[in-house]
Amino acid sequence: MFKATIKSLMAHKLRLALTALAVVLGVAFVSGTFVLTDTIKHTFNALFQQTSAGKDAVVRGVAPYGGNGNGDFNANRPLTPESLVATVRSTPGVTAADANVVGLVTLLNKSGKSVSSHAPTLAFSWLPDRKLSVLNLRRGVAPSGPDQMTIDNGTAKKQHFNIGDQVTVVGNQGPRQFTVVGITGFGSTDNLGGATVVTFDLPTVQQIAGKSGYVSEIDVSAVPGTPSATLLSAIGDRLPKGFEVVTGAEAAAQQANAVTQGLNQFNTILLVFAGIALFVGAFLIFNTFSILVGQRTRELALLRAIGASRRQINMSVLGEAAFTGLFGAAVGLGVGVGLAAGLYSLLSALGVDLPRSSLQFEARTAIVGLIVGTLVTLVSAVLPALRAGRIPPAAGLREDAVFQETSLRRRAVTGGAVFLVGALVLAVGLFASAGILAVGIGAALVFIGVAMLAPFAVKPLVSFLGRPLPALAGVTGQLGRENAVRNPRRTAATASALMVGLALVAAIATLGQSATASFNGLFDQSVKADYVLSAGGFTTVAPAAEGTLAAVPGITAVSGLSQAEWHLGRVGKQVTGIDPVAGPQVMTLDMVSGSAAALGRGEVLIDSTVAKNDHYRVGQVLPMGFVATGVRPVVIGGTFKTNQFLGNYVISSQLLAANVNQVRDQLIALRSAQVGPQMTAALQNALHSYGNVKVQTAAQFKSDQKKQLGTILAIVYALLGLSIVIALIGVVNTLALSVMERTREIGLLRAVGMQRRQLKRTIRSESLLVSVMGAILGLVLGTGLGVAVVSALGTSFITTIAIPVTTIVVVLILSAIFGVGAAVWPARRAAKLDVLEAIYTI
Amino acid sequence: MENAAAQAVEAVKIYGRGETAVTALDSVDVTFQAGRFSAIMGPSGSGKSTLMHCLAGLDRLTSGKVFIGDLDLGSLDDRRLTAVRRDRVGFIFQTFNLVPTLTALENLTLPLTLAGRKPDRAWLDSVVTTLGIGDRLKHKPLELSGGQQQRVAVGRALVTRPQIIFGDEPTGNLDSRSSREVLKLLRNAVDQLGQTVVIVTHDPGAAGFADRVVFLGDGRIVDEMTDPTAERVIDRMKLD
Numbered sequence A: 001m002f003k004a005t006i007k008s009l010m011a012h013k014l015r016l017a018l019t020a021l022a023v024v025l026g027v028a029f030v031s032g033t034f035v036l037t038d039t040i041k042h043t044f045n046a047l048f049q050q051t052s053a054g055k056d057a058v059v060r061g062v063a064p065y066g067g068n069g070n071g072d073f074n075a076n077r078p079l080t081p082e083s084l085v086a087t088v089r090s091t092p093g094v095t096a097a098d099a100n101v102v103g104l105v106t107l108l109n110k111s112g113k114s115v116s117s118h119a120p121t122l123a124f125s126w127l128p129d130r131k132l133s134v135l136n137l138r139r140g141v142a143p144s145g146p147d148q149m150t151i152d153n154g155t156a157k158k159q160h161f162n163i164g165d166q167v168t169v170v171g172n173q174g175p176r177q178f179t180v181v182g183i184t185g186f187g188s189t190d191n192l193g194g195a196t197v198v199t200f201d202l203p204t205v206q207q208i209a210g211k212s213g214y215v216s217e218i219d220v221s222a223v224p225g226t227p228s229a230t231l232l233s234a235i236g237d238r239l240p241k242g243f244e245v246v247t248g249a250e251a252a253a254q255q256a257n258a259v260t261q262g263l264n265q266f267n268t269i270l271l272v273f274a275g276i277a278l279f280v281g282a283f284l285i286f287n288t289f290s291i292l293v294g295q296r297t298r299e300l301a302l303l304r305a306i307g308a309s310r311r312q313i314n315m316s317v318l319g320e321a322a323f324t325g326l327f328g329a330a331v332g333l334g335v336g337v338g339l340a341a342g343l344y345s346l347l348s349a350l351g352v353d354l355p356r357s358s359l360q361f362e363a364r365t366a367i368v369g370l371i372v373g374t375l376v377t378l379v380s381a382v383l384p385a386l387r388a389g390r391i392p393p394a395a396g397l398r399e400d401a402v403f404q405e406t407s408l409r410r411r412a413v414t415g416g417a418v419f420l421v422g423a424l425v426l427a428v429g430l431f432a433s434a435g436i437l438a439v440g441i442g443a444a445l446v447f448i449g450v451a452m453l454a455p456f457a458v459k460p461l462v463s464f465l466g467r468p469l470p471a472l473a474g475v476t477g478q479l480g481r482e483n484a485v486r487n488p489r490r491t492a493a494t495a496s497a498l499m500v501g502l503a504l505v506a507a508i509a510t511l512g513q514s515a516t517a518s519f520n521g522l523f524d525q526s527v528k529a530d531y532v533l534s535a536g537g538f539t540t541v542a543p544a545a546e547g548t549l550a551a552v553p554g555i556t557a558v559s560g561l562s563q564a565e566w567h568l569g570r571v572g573k574q575v576t577g578i579d580p581v582a583g584p585q586v587m588t589l590d591m592v593s594g595s596a597a598a599l600g601r602g603e604v605l606i607d608s609t610v611a612k613n614d615h616y617r618v619g620q621v622l623p624m625g626f627v628a629t630g631v632r633p634v635v636i637g638g639t640f641k642t643n644q645f646l647g648n649y650v651i652s653s654q655l656l657a658a659n660v661n662q663v664r665d666q667l668i669a670l671r672s673a674q675v676g677p678q679m680t681a682a683l684q685n686a687l688h689s690y691g692n693v694k695v696q697t698a699a700q701f702k703s704d705q706k707k708q709l710g711t712i713l714a715i716v717y718a719l720l721g722l723s724i725v726i727a728l729i730g731v732v733n734t735l736a737l738s739v740m741e742r743t744r745e746i747g748l749l750r751a752v753g754m755q756r757r758q759l760k761r762t763i764r765s766e767s768l769l770v771s772v773m774g775a776i777l778g779l780v781l782g783t784g785l786g787v788a789v790v791s792a793l794g795t796s797f798i799t800t801i802a803i804p805v806t807t808i809v810v811v812l813i814l815s816a817i818f819g820v821g822a823a824v825w826p827a828r829r830a831a832k833l834d835v836l837e838a839i840y841t842i
Numbered sequence B: 001m002e003n004a005a006a007q008a009v010e011a012v013k014i015y016g017r018g019e020t021a022v023t024a025l026d027s028v029d030v031t032f033q034a035g036r037f038s039a040i041m042g043p044s045g046s047g048k049s050t051l052m053h054c055l056a057g058l059d060r061l062t063s064g065k066v067f068i069g070d071l072d073l074g075s076l077d078d079r080r081l082t083a084v085r086r087d088r089v090g091f092i093f094q095t096f097n098l099v100p101t102l103t104a105l106e107n108l109t110l111p112l113t114l115a116g117r118k119p120d121r122a123w124l125d126s127v128v129t130t131l132g133i134g135d136r137l138k139h140k141p142l143e144l145s146g147g148q149q150q151r152v153a154v155g156r157a158l159v160t161r162p163q164i165i166f167g168d169e170p171t172g173n174l175d176s177r178s179s180r181e182v183l184k185l186l187r188n189a190v191d192q193l194g195q196t197v198v199i200v201t202h203d204p205g206a207a208g209f210a211d212r213v214v215f216l217g218d219g220r221i222v223d224e225m226t227d228p229t230a231e232r233v234i235d236r237m238k239l240d
Ligand SMILES: Nc1ncnc2c1ncn2[C@@H]1O[C@H](COP(=O)(O)OP(=O)(O)O)[C@@H](O)[C@H]1O
Pocket: B015, B016, B022, B023, B024, B042, B043, B044, B045, B046, B047, B048, B049, B050, B051
């Protein structure tokens, strides 16, 4: 039987090649993701190890809520008093102890714009002891005094900064002029993963990006040969409560971890899309094996007749699937490595300077890739294998042994059941907040259910859709339509693969459209400002800008909005800081109880719904735990109606500033006497030296936000693109197999006078119908899914349900175009067939 | 030579090359007159099908010429040759003559639909009447018997009023009763509808329906007989 499997594989290698291609693409997505993230992680680990080589110990505040969670270096632990430096330095065994400060600033380039609109600029203190520093001086000298700084080589090259240049840095107090005195590298690279790094001497960096009298950590080097344990305990003994000492290696590992934290999420998101691609691939594989088994009915029946057992037939088909899967997965692994290498270079080309590093191909990548690829193929081939085993030996004697529709009823029942269970799981996931996994499983089951029921829709739907075809394309259109309904299961499975990809597009589009439609209303309800100022991407605005803006004539109120993390017990929450006076003028604070004036008394305002659910009363004390300062008892001063822009907890910006290491504004909101180009120009002028602040009227801000949402949607569509490509490969595959199956018929049509052109058009018509059917199923299902998700989210930031009509129409048209495109190769093959050979094919 | 419906001149067809080359047609000269019913006979492998395929524009000669009317098929590209098959030639295969997704009527009118032409109502009616399958027109091929399928195939060959109709053992797969009916149909097509028919057959009885029999052997015309009867054909075959 093994031999038979091999023979069959060789005989069908072309047909299986396309099947394997689905596995190749899916597995390449998986392995590429792993290799890329592993490589980046490895790179950072190596880098931090390298740069921490001289650090024997690090003294720092104890992170009260654990670890380097959010990737902000030291933002999630309390600052260390500078006075502790002397204590550490005088510890026996310590040769050097330097105060290390890390903060965020904005660096302006030569045209007065922020050097980066998406990554932050990191400000470091220059460590006098060179062994301790993560930075090395490539050129120039160390910064010293209030007007000197260094810039990393990556940024210097890109922005043409040189030693002696005057540059502007926007820090805590606003813009300030510095002279570049040195150019630094980060280990062997020019900068740290694309981030700009500038350094100053300690007092300067404390002023512009930290707090005077405080440092982020103290870096220690010890007498060579001092055992780590001895050093740690010697320093540890001298530290007050709330501070700790760890080895340099441990601190480096944690920092590397913090930098690569975001990668894990990135990894998961990519894997989800890879999973979707494989799920779509499963339809293709299922379909190919079904068709192959159908085409081999006579051969398999013959095998049965000469004594092969049902099990042997099952195993023969599954063996073929295992080979195909394993082969596809192996190729996919290789393609994935190439993909990762390409992306890695692309990131470098985009200015993220990653150190040269060999690609990390871990055993896990190979194991996961091979198992996933083979398993998906095997599982998809189980049903066709079982069907093959059920072929009766007598089927070999009948020439027209077509598939029997015996199980139609059972199929309807099973399909309906799978659909309902899926819908139920989905509903539980969405409305009972059972989590994203339930949503995913539910959606997958719904898709499978619909795919099982789809054969029933083929005839009516294709007949309806194909109605104009005979009129448009004559008999070729009619034949295309007939061919599409000829084998409803096949058409359904092919269309279903496309359905999955397009359903997700439609669902995402519905979400996006609804969010966009809701945004206007939400914004108008929540924001009273005439102008909203913001920095691009992940960057923020120095709060000093608020004072500058307040001085502009015609401006009546200015408030920054800054966010911080706080903890209630172990639960992390967000709080927004606003100006206690101007804040309520620029943001809607619709008080339910208490008063907004409580902000000025250092009290906290709470969303009334949250207050109700958590049984908070005005006057009660809320123990707010801040990472920088520990638990602060804050009196509840009032409750307000939900405001999506403020979140659940609001305090004054002063209270916020007192409890975080560094304040940066996400937004600045203004009221002004008049709105118009003149005022906009005046504001831009006032903030000229801030470099990165976008001055927008409320209306401009709204449309800008919508544009950003559009960008996110575009990225999601691109990630779904692979699934759609796989589905289209499925269309190509099915058509090619159908053409092969109909070789004789094609020969006959050509013999009685069908032109090649007409034959091609016939196949294109069929492809068009199958694709459009898949698109319609997908768009209907996806829009429904989107509406369900939107309704589930109903209470928060999406309030209106909007159907993305334009997207739906565009997708439909594109499906038609790509459907016709998918037919090009099968049609060409069909047209090339020799008439006589074709007609005498058995 | 006047009124030739189809003609082969020094027709040579060689399959393969070198050692394995097979000469299927070895300089064949033959003419089929319009308005007559001809049969081609000969042992298996003598080149009957090859001759018919080349005459019908389904295959090309290695050398020599074939004409449909006075049209030299060798000079045509695939598009024109296809149009010749569609408009000027009718062809009946031994089996699998019909497109399974089309009804009997749609199969019957297929060459016209492919040409984008409307059937001539009167002609279509007379063809359908002659075929005697008026009640099966809406059926798909799978629902028709073998004899009914071949009759639809004859109808399809007739529907364009072609210059010539070829049948490669059109009754080879039928029982003798159905076979006889199909042959009668072809005879009628010649006598009553003025068509030209050439069939390949092994059956001396079938040859008896023809006006003329051409005998092929090893790719050459070896004999011919006018107004054959089954008995004379059997006697001729005994000579081989
Ligand atoms: N496509 C082909 N390739 C090679 N040889 C062929 C091909 N078709 C026919 N032949 C050979 O040409 C000769 C004539 O075949 P054919 O015309 O089919 O004979 P007939 O129809 O009289 O039985 C035979 O020897 C046959 O084997």
